[in-house]
Amino acid sequence: MLRIEDTDRERSTPENVEQILDALHWLELDWDEGPLSQFERAERHRERLDELIESGAAYRDAATSKDVTAWKREHGNRGYRGAPSEDPEAAIRLRVPEGGETVVVDEIRGEVRFPNDSADDFVVARGDGSVVYNFAVAVDDADMRITEVIRGDDHLSNTPKQLMVMKALGETPPRFAHLPLLHGPDGKKLSKRHGAASVQELRDAGYLPAAVRNYLALLGWGTQDDTTIMSTDELIERFDIAAVGRSSAIFDEQKLRWLNGRFMREMDLDGYTAAVARHLGRDPDERLRAACEIAQEKAQTLEEVWPLIGFLFEEPETDEQAWRKVMTDGSLLLLREALEALRGAKSFDPPELESALGRILAEQDVKPGKLYQPIRVAITGGSISPGIFESLAVLGKHRSVERIERAVQRLSTESDNSTSA
RNA sequence: GGCCCCGUGGUGUAACGGUUAGCACGCGAGGUUUUCAACCUCGUAGCGCGGGUUCGACUCCCGCCGGGGCUACCA
Numbered sequence: 001m002l003r004i005e006d007t008d009r010e011r012s013t014p015e016n017v018e019q020i021l022d023a024l025h026w027l028e029l030d031w032d033e034g035p036l037s038q039f040e041r042a043e044r045h046r047e048r049l050d051e052l053i054e055s056g057a058a059y060r061d062a063a064t065s066k067d068v069t070a071w072k073r074e075h076g077n078r079g080y081r082g083a084p085s086e087d088p089e090a091a092i093r094l095r096v097p098e099g100g101e102t103v104v105v106d107e108i109r110g111e112v113r114f115p116n117d118s119a120d121d122f123v124v125a126r127g128d129g130s131v132v133y134n135f136a137v138a139v140d141d142a143d144m145r146i147t148e149v150i151r152g153d154d155h156l157s158n159t160p161k162q163l164m165v166m167k168a169l170g171e172t173p174p175r176f177a178h179l180p181l182l183h184g185p186d187g188k189k190l191s192k193r194h195g196a197a198s199v200q201e202l203r204d205a206g207y208l209p210a211a212v213r214n215y216l217a218l219l220g221w222g223t224q225d226d227t228t229i230m231s232t233d234e235l236i237e238r239f240d241i242a243a244v245g246r247s248s249a250i251f252d253e254q255k256l257r258w259l260n261g262r263f264m265r266e267m268d269l270d271g272y273t274a275a276v277a278r279h280l281g282r283d284p285d286e287r288l289r290a291a292c293e294i295a296q297e298k299a300q301t302l303e304e305v306w307p308l309i310g311f312l313f314e315e316p317e318t319d320e321q322a323w324r325k326v327m328t329d330g331s332l333l334l335l336r337e338a339l340e341a342l343r344g345a346k347s348f349d350p351p352e353l354e355s356a357l358g359r360i361l362a363e364q365d366v367k368p369g370k371l372y373q374p375i376r377v378a379i380t381g382g383s384i385s386p387g388i389f390e391s392l393a394v395l396g397k398h399r400s401v402e403r404i405e406r407a408v409q410r411l412s413t414e415s416d417n418s419t420s421a
Numbered sequence: 422g423g424c425c426c427c428g429u430g431g432u433g434u435a436a437c438g439g440u441u442a443g444c445a446c447g448c449g450a451g452g453u454u455u456u457c458a459a460c461c462u463c464g465u466a467g468c469g470c471g472g473g474u475u476c477g478a479c480u481c482c483c484g485c486c487g488g489g490g491c492u493a494c495c496a
Contacts, residue, residue: 065493077423091494109426118424119492126494133496157425157491180427181489215433218445222434226444245434247427248489255433255446265459298458308457326456357455372455384457 001144003174004031005137005151023199027209041140045131048139048169049092049124057168058124060090068120080120092125094135094164102160107177108244114160122161134158138165141174148175150241153248177241180220180248202256206279206303211260219249229262261300272296276305287312290394294386308386312394316381326373326383332411334364334371335378339404348397350389357389378407 006020024030052058061082063071068080082093096119104112124135131139141149141162156178166173202212210232217235218228221244230238264272273292277284279302291309299305310316341356361371372388379400385391392400 068493072423079423093494104425112425114424122492123494128494130494132494137496152490153426154490158496160425161491178426183489185432218433220433222444224435226435228434228445245427249434250432252432252446258446261459300458304458322456354455368455370455376456382456386457388455 001146002148002150003141003144003146005149005155019200023203026203027199027212041136042130044143045125045136045139046129049131049135052094052124052168053092055168056095058092058094059084060087061085061093061121062087062090077118079116079118082121089127091123091127093121094124094161094168096121096164102163104156104159104163104176106156106159107175107242109156109178109246112156112159114157119160124165134161135165138162138169138171142166142169142171146174148177150177150179153178153181177244179244180246182219183248183250185250185252204303206301206305207256207260208263208275208302211256211263214263215256215259219251220245220247229259257300264299264301265297267296269293269296276302279303280306287394294390294394298386308384311380311385311391316379318377319382322377322381322383326377327407327411328370330364330366330370331374332408332415334360334366335374335404335408335411337364338371338375339401339408342392342397342401342404345397348393348400350387350393353389353392374407375404379403 049058053060059082062085063080063082068082071080072078079096081096097116099116101113101115102119104114106112122134123132125131140146159176159178163173199212203209213232213235214230217230217239221239223230223238227234227238267275269289269292273284273289276282276292277288282288288309291312292305295305295308298308337360338357341360342353345352345356357371357375361368364371373383376385376388376391377383379385379391379395395403
């Protein structure tokens with residue numbers, strides 16, 4: 001049985017755990033519900049602790065952390081060794097063997113050796129009898145018959161402790177794989193608290209689970225033949241934990257964006273529409289489908305879709321800056337021409353629109369942008385949108401004409417004002 | 422301080438005891454183009470440093486430097 005351990009230095013609050021599970025669910029990385037909470041297992045932990053005390057593998061020690069520091073100063077930084085105490089309030093420490101070393105066999109790092117003499121007799125249970133993490137996991141892993149553990153690099157140094165506990169308990173340890181940690185763009189590590197939050201952020205930012213999986217797999221691992229884009233099936237087939245790199249990586253959102261864009265463009269329209277609908281909290285109806293069809297090649301993330309298609313669903317607000325930039329002297333005339341052409345159009349299919357509007361270009365002898373950008377601003381409110389013919393087609397004749405009329409009206413009013421001024 | 426891990430362009434990585442050190446993102450230039458993207462072409466930049474070993478080292482060894490982790494009666 002495999003155990004994937006998260007690294008969270010904060011207390012595991014129920015909300016925290018739920019957040020993490022939520023994020024994992026989105027990534028489609030569900031698994032069986034974990035075991036009972038540590039609290040519910042207190043009895044069992046106590047039981048195994050007693051075994052250790054009985055066998056002499058662990059002992060009560062009244063030393064405080066100050067005492068330990070003092071002891072180490074005296075003994076030249078050797079691992080702390082305590083003295084058994086009768087004090088029932090004293091913490092319980094595990095006896096670390098003299099000499100020799102504890103070796104962690106790690107799937108991606110090979111054998112890592114820890115000299116026993118430099119390891120402290122560490123606390124396995126507090127004065128109140130409650131057990132400490134390194135002891136609890138060891139007991140739980142043994143009880144659950146865990147055979148492999150995958151977790152962050154920051155646990156590598158904890159591993160010898162857990163091995164010592166298991167050895168004292170007479171249990172067979174699992175195999176370990178310690179993955180390099182992830183750092184943010186600032187070079188600081190992405191803590192789990194933020195890690196869970198950031199997986200949620202990735203979802204909210206409109207990334208696709210498949211793209212995130214692909215990207216994450218590429219962090220710390222690469223293919224020999226330079227394959228970059230891989231479906232999840234391919235990932236499953238090719239990924240090899242032993243081939244994972246050993247150095248920590250910096251999370252690069254730019255590359256994720258690029259990768260996500262590739263996945264977005266490769267989706268079939270139904271899947272794309274469904275994903276967009278889910279992200280927007282809308283129904284995947286025909287109109288949304290039509291909108292998605294013309295926006296699919298433009299967006300890198302789900303979040304970027306709405307700005308491209310919003311004008312099809314609601315009256316757009318005019319981007320004044322775009323308006324000023326695009327509406328030049330000849331625009332009024334050209335828009336009037338366009339209006340006429342569109343009113344008279346037999347069909348509103350993109351090819352038909354293209355030839356109808358293209359005629360104006362030829363007649364007036366102007367560059368395409370001179371005509372299309374004003375139309376774009378008129379119908380979408382801004383200067384960025386899907387293809388102009390597709391946009392007109394999906395918007396429909398009635399609304400297209402209406403919006404262009406409004407623009408024409410505004411333009412003529414403005415020109416009246418400026419001439420009279 | 423002690424113990425441990427890590428170090429290929431800005432970022433993620435590949436390869437190898439002998440190659441012009443490959444790929445991808447980014448960035449730059451050009452092309453295509455109705456906007457924005459996408460797409461195509463070209464370009465940019467790297468083996469942390471110093472010693473060894475070797476005919477030959479980015480690759481193996483040692484030291485240093487740099488980054489990180491553990492060192493809790495935290496998880």
